[in-house]
Amino acid sequence: MDSFLSDAREFVPILLQGVWLTILITVGSLVVSTALGLVWAMMRVSGVPALSFAAATFINVIRGIPIIVQLFYIYFVLPDFGVSLSAVQAGVLGLGLAYSAYQAENFRAAIEAIDRGQVEAAQTIGMGWGLTMRRVLLPQAFRTALPPFGNVMIMMLKDSSQASTITVAELALQGKLIASATFKNTSVFTLVALMYLSLSLPLILIVRHFEKRTARR
Secondary structure, X not given: OHHHHHHHHHHHHHHHHHHHHHHHHXXXXXXXXXXXXXXXXXXXXXXXXXXXHHHHHHHHHHHHOOHHHHHHHHHHHHHHHOOOOOXXXXXXXXXXXXXXXXXXXXXXXXXXXXOHHHHHHHHHOOOOHHHHHHHHHHHHHHHHHHHHHHHHHHHHHHHHHHHHHHOOOOHHXXXXXXXXXXXXXXXXXXXXXXXXXXHHHHHHHHHHHHHHHHHHO
16 A cells, blocks of 8 residues: 555656647537537538438438447548648547537437427527527437536547557557556556546436436426
């Protein structure tokens, strides 16, 4: 135990540098995935066959390719086409694109769960599709989508570790580098696990809170 505490005092400051990058990638990719997921969802429910087909095709393709392959493609292949991104930018974009497919399905399900009669009522008073979506559907859909949205946040936090494969020195990679240099695998990866847990637990509690609120409605 004394040895672990001594290792913790030595390694935690270094690991905290990785925590900052983990949070940065998680928040950045969450913003990207939410914005794109909302776009794909609205295309799916737009009633325009071409838009619905394009969005469905994109979602199926993205869900069928492992996140690590998407990260490799963005970081290593796009430069061949003149698009060079930093490792952090590629990590944010890659995770954001990957999770936008899952966000889109969450948003689509939330929108389609709303009573169709509300849409018809909005149309009878002269609301167009865009206004109906903005004033009637999206406010209700966001409340319904909050619990699965929280689960996506937790998964993105953990999957941010995959950015280490394109040299982003986030928490997992920092732990690996320290362990390789010191051979103190038990201490290092226990600290890494505890740090991930400390980041995840608040999100888990928030998700549970929203799930209870939704269940009472």
